[in-house]
Amino acid sequence: xxxxxxxxxxxxxxxxxxxxxxxxxxxxxxxxxxxxxxxxxxxxxxxxxxxxxxxxxxxxxxxxxxxxxxxxxxxxxxxxxxxxxxxxxxxxxxxxxxxxxxxxxxxxxxxxxxxxxxxxxxxxxxxxxxxxxxxxxxxxxxxxxxxxxxxxxxxxxxxxxxxxxxxxxxxxxxxxxxxxxxxxxxxxxxxxxxxxxxxxxxxxxxxxxxxxxxxxxxxxxxxxxxxxxxxxxxxxxxxxxxxxxxxxxxxxxxxxxxxxxxxxxxxxxxxxxxxxxxxxxxxxxxxxxxxxxxxxxxxxxxxxxxxxxxxxxxxxxxxxxxxxxxxxxxxxxxxxxxxxxxxxxxxxxxxxxxxxxxxxxx
Amino acid sequence: xxxxxxxxxxxxxxxxxxxxxxxxxxxxxxxxxxxxxxxxxxxxxxxxxxxxxxxxxxxxxxxxxxxxxxxxxxxxxxxxxxxxxxxxxxxxxxxxxxxxxxxxxxxxxxxxxxxxxxxxxxxxxxxxxxxxxxxxxxxxxxxxxxxxxxxxxxxxxxxxxxxxxxxxxxxxxxxxxxxxxxxxxxxxxxxxxxxxxxxxxxxxxxxxxxxxxxxxxxxxxxxxxxxxxxxxxxxxxxxxxxxxxxxxxxxxxxxxxxxxxxxxxxxxxxxxxxxxxxxxxxxxxxxxxxxxxxxxxxxxxxxxxxxxxxxxxxxxxxxxxxxxxxxxxxxxxxxxxxxxxxxxxxxxxxxxxxxxxxxxxxxxxxxxxxxxxxxxxxxxxxxxxxxxxxxxxxxxxxxxxxxxxxxxxxxxxxxxxxxxxxxxxxxxxxxxxxxxxxxxxxxxxxxxxxxxxxxxxxxxxxxxxxxxxxxxxxxxxxxxxxxxxxxxxxxxxxxxxxxxxxxxxxxxxxxxxxxxxxxxxxxxxxxxxxxxxxxxxxxxxxxxxxxxxxxxxxxxxxxxxxxxxxxxxxxxxxx
Numbered sequence: 001x002x003x004x005x006x007x008x009x010x011x012x013x014x015x016x017x018x019x020x021x022x023x024x025x026x027x028x029x030x031x032x033x034x035x036x037x038x039x040x041x042x043x044x045x046x047x048x049x050x051x052x053x054x055x056x057x058x059x060x061x062x063x064x065x066x067x068x069x070x071x072x073x074x075x076x077x078x079x080x081x082x083x084x085x086x087x088x089x090x091x092x093x094x095x096x097x098x099x100x101x102x103x104x105x106x107x108x109x110x111x112x113x114x115x116x117x118x119x120x121x122x123x124x125x126x127x128x129x130x131x132x133x134x135x136x137x138x139x140x141x142x143x144x145x146x147x148x149x150x151x152x153x154x155x156x157x158x159x160x161x162x163x164x165x166x167x168x169x170x171x172x173x174x175x176x177x178x179x180x181x182x183x184x185x186x187x188x189x190x191x192x193x194x195x196x197x198x199x200x201x202x203x204x205x206x207x208x209x210x211x212x213x214x215x216x217x218x219x220x221x222x223x224x225x226x227x228x229x230x231x232x233x234x235x236x237x238x239x240x241x242x243x244x245x246x247x248x249x250x251x252x253x254x255x256x257x258x259x260x261x262x263x264x265x266x267x268x269x270x271x272x273x274x275x276x277x278x279x280x281x282x283x284x285x286x287x288x289x290x291x292x293x294x295x296x297x298x299x300x301x302x303x304x305x306x307x308x309x310x311x312x313x314x315x316x317x318x319x320x321x322x323x324x325x326x327x328x329x330x331x332x333x334x335x336x337x338x339x340x341x342x343x344x345x346x347x348x349x350x351x352x353x354x355x356x357x358x359x360x361x362x
Numbered sequence: 363x364x365x366x367x368x369x370x371x372x373x374x375x376x377x378x379x380x381x382x383x384x385x386x387x388x389x390x391x392x393x394x395x396x397x398x399x400x401x402x403x404x405x406x407x408x409x410x411x412x413x414x415x416x417x418x419x420x421x422x423x424x425x426x427x428x429x430x431x432x433x434x435x436x437x438x439x440x441x442x443x444x445x446x447x448x449x450x451x452x453x454x455x456x457x458x459x460x461x462x463x464x465x466x467x468x469x470x471x472x473x474x475x476x477x478x479x480x481x482x483x484x485x486x487x488x489x490x491x492x493x494x495x496x497x498x499x500x501x502x503x504x505x506x507x508x509x510x511x512x513x514x515x516x517x518x519x520x521x522x523x524x525x526x527x528x529x530x531x532x533x534x535x536x537x538x539x540x541x542x543x544x545x546x547x548x549x550x551x552x553x554x555x556x557x558x559x560x561x562x563x564x565x566x567x568x569x570x571x572x573x574x575x576x577x578x579x580x581x582x583x584x585x586x587x588x589x590x591x592x593x594x595x596x597x598x599x600x601x602x603x604x605x606x607x608x609x610x611x612x613x614x615x616x617x618x619x620x621x622x623x624x625x626x627x628x629x630x631x632x633x634x635x636x637x638x639x640x641x642x643x644x645x646x647x648x649x650x651x652x653x654x655x656x657x658x659x660x661x662x663x664x665x666x667x668x669x670x671x672x673x674x675x676x677x678x679x680x681x682x683x684x685x686x687x688x689x690x691x692x693x694x695x696x697x698x699x700x701x702x703x704x705x706x707x708x709x710x711x712x713x714x715x716x717x718x719x720x721x722x723x724x725x726x727x728x729x730x731x732x733x734x735x736x737x738x739x740x741x742x743x744x745x746x747x748x749x750x751x752x753x754x755x756x757x758x759x760x761x762x763x764x765x766x767x768x769x770x771x772x773x774x775x776x777x778x779x780x781x782x783x784x785x786x787x788x789x790x791x792x793x794x795x796x797x798x799x800x801x802x803x804x805x806x807x808x809x810x811x812x813x814x815x816x817x818x819x820x821x822x823x824x825x826x827x828x829x830x831x832x833x834x835x836x837x838x839x840x841x842x843x844x845x846x847x848x849x850x851x852x853x854x855x856x857x858x859x860x861x862x863x864x865x866x867x868x869x870x871x872x873x874x875x876x877x878x879x880x881x882x883x884x885x886x887x888x889x890x891x892x893x894x895x896x897x898x899x900x901x902x903x904x905x906x907x908x909x910x911x912x913x914x915x916x917x918x919x920x921x922x923x924x925x926x927x928x929x930x931x932x933x934x935x936x937x
Contacts, residue, residue, distance in 0.1 A: 173365055232387040232395025270388040274381065281377055288370050307369065315376045322383045 119305030158330030169308030238269030439499025521549025618791035621800025663865030666775025716840030717848025728773020859888035
């Protein structure tokens with residue numbers, strides 16, 4: 001027993017990435033357990049989440065000695081498949097906000113997987129080419145641009161933003177010049193009215209609501225206000241595990257997915273928030289370390305992409321629950337309920353772990 | 363190498379911001395948010411979704427919104443359920459089980475107000491206000507109700523409103539519908555719900571521990587939906603309703619020149635202003651929500667002889683003066699086929715057979731034509747197929763397959779064939795206008811609250827059926843004689859030439875032990891048709907149906923006689 005504890009402590013100290021991610025998943029499941037004890041007893045999503053975590057551990061076991069470099073070959077195939085899946089989602093859900101492909105009890109969400117695939121393809125592409133050349137930059141933009149547009153049309157604004165971040169992150173490490181960055185920035189500004197035009201009304205509404213929450217006090221403003229009340233009422237030490245009133249009484253919609261952070265803040269207070277945030281930070285800084293160590297360029301880019309994906313999700317998700325970012329609806333990796341999201345996160349960690357292990361071989 | 367460091371700096375920076383923000387919300391603003399949360403005091407109150415106005419073709423209002431008072435409750439604030447049930451059932455005479463079910467149900471947001479009873483009258487309001495201190499969590503709240511000035515007269519036409527059902531919600535969620543929404547459940551209200559429905563109004567308030575309003579956080583005025591202008595003529599609608607009286611059956615009136623529906627009435631009917639009374643199915647086994655005009659499927663009976671006659675003349679199977687002897691009975695292989703007139707009609711040609719509706723004559727030519735030709739002609743006139751009228755739930759009727767039907771029965775509209783009244787109305791209109799099949803329609807224009815035209819529906823000619831003018835002349839002459847001296851003389855109106863055809867689902871009905879239906883279709887004036895009418899009577903005879911059609915046409919075309927006639931009419935009606 002003591003030895004086991006020691007082993008766990010060591011894993012933590014050594015920043016074993018698999019261990020850290022499962023620590024986060026464990027916290028997430030506890031939070032979901034608390035959240036599922038609300039006034040309305042939903043089918044207990046926390047049990048499903050445990051199932052996904054178990055499936056994830058099987059993946060971890062299967063791929064324990066696997067070398068990530070094979071991804072360089074398969075990346076483009078995955079890319080092709082994911083584009084088809086994203087198109088199916090779009091066609092199937094025409095005119096509706098649909099993000100899923102139903103597979104019996106499981107709703108498969110291709111946009112979650114698209115993020116990882118884009119990271120792999122972009123890394124593979126840029127690892128052999130110089131981004132400072134204009135055609136290379138252009139092709140990279142297209143690689144990210146196609147799935148970006150497909151996801152954006154769904155509409156899934158949050159994931160689309162993550163695509164932009166992934167592009168910026170990898171191209172930044174790949175050595176994009178300041179001039180190119182400024183050029184892209186200007187391009188974005190010029191095309192923003194265009195994007196505004198193709199945005200769905202509700203997306204515009206959300207951005208306007210963010211700018212002025214009282215614009216729609218019954219709808220989107222309500223979420224934001226309730227989110228702030230939930231977090232604020234947690235105080236220094238929180239209301240205690242399973243004792244949150246806001247989330248239990250279902251003031252807050254989607255508290256088990258996008259607003260899961262509120263449950264932490266309400267039940268464990270500011271102290272809980274600090275511990276949680278630092279733990280997440282610890283996990284993220286481990287990825288940065290992997291980026292540092294890694295000498296082979298493909299691995300470095302992939303690690304960067306995954307870092308940006310996790311960091312982007314983390315910051316945007318917390319930002320929107322705290323009212324410092326528009327409500328765009330993206331999950332908090334490892335914590336929020338959702339099979340696709342959890343599996344993608346675990347797969348990402350498996351890749352990171354493989355990158356770390358195989359770094360010494362070069 | 364420097365670029366990797368930036369990643370770390372970047373994340374560091376934002377982590378500080380997040381922690382600072384949490385510090386602000388959870389430490390500095392803690393007392394404030396704690397108060398808000400402990401009292402759970404932010405509440406949303408929806409004040410209803412305004413709908414557009416429905417007008418008839420002359421601008422008379424058929425449906426509109428009006429303010430009303432609703433009895434609402436906040437599930438969370440109901441502490442002593444039994445006590446409140448007792449008081450409520452005493453002062454408003456509620457069914458106890460109904461309130462108990464409502465009050466104890468689990469709600470997604472137990473702080474959102476739930477409507478217990480809509481449209482309180484002033485006595486109820488004062489009774490509740492008096493007892494309010496004994497009823498924590500219960501309030502009277504302003505809302506919107508729908509008013510139908512013509513009440514029962516436009517029941518089936520306009521439909522009614524009701525709370526969205528679970529299955530509707532699943533279908534309509536993407537269109538922005540949500541739990542508790544009041545939507546059109548039948549008729550025009552349902553068909554055009556998307557256009558009629560406006561945006562909900564509501565307020566978000568902060569309340570104190572007793573649920574009393576303390577501060578308004580935000581208020582949103584509801585926005586009315588679009589108005590509809592119908593092809594319906596409220597006067598004709600009223601006439602049709604009054605003439606059908608309390609007989610079970612239906613009437614529809616159309617303009618055969620373009621397919622504009624002028625009236626749709628079906629009995630038994632519900633009163634949209636007093637819906638709850640009718641929604642209890644046990645008390646109303648007669649199905650007051652069934653719109654017979656579009657959902658009733660009946661054998662067309664002798665009205666189908668119009669098709670048989672056209673087919674016979676068009677294919678040249680018979681000439682105008684070819685005669686057949688009707689002895690009242692006819693033996694075909696081992697079956698005996700009767701005419702409705704036992705002693706028979708004697709030697710008749712088509713000019714006499716149609717007015718007298720001779721079964722032997724039409725049976726004989728039906729046998730000559732064969733089943734497939736009859737079916738082909740029935741399909742040419744779009745029988746057994748929804749007309750495409752803009753009402754929900756139109757039935758299609760049924761045209762049998764060749765092997766299912768025998769020519770004798772089919773030629774007189776019996777056997778497995780069924781049609782809806784609106785299809786027969788469309789058929790007679792096509793005869794009246796010389797072969798054009800117009801799609802019947804009810805909504806002419808959709809107009810935004812600002813007065814812009816959102817959509818305009820123009821008459822839609824679905825199909826032209828070529829009919830030889832000689833055939834038409836013979837057919838129309840025959841139809842006119844139906845009313846002149848034939849089976850439809852009770853439709854006769856002095857000073858107006860009417861062409862029509864009776865129909866009774868007799869034999870088939872008797873075989874299947876179904877009630878017989880008397881039907882009559884007609885158009886007028888004979889030489890310049892402006893109006894076509896269909897009347898169906900359950901448990902009625904076709905002469906009775908003809909009489910109702912005649913009275914309706916009389917009141918439409920001969921208005922100077924309306925006054926004195928109307929008086930006697932209403933007297934009868936009042937009895």
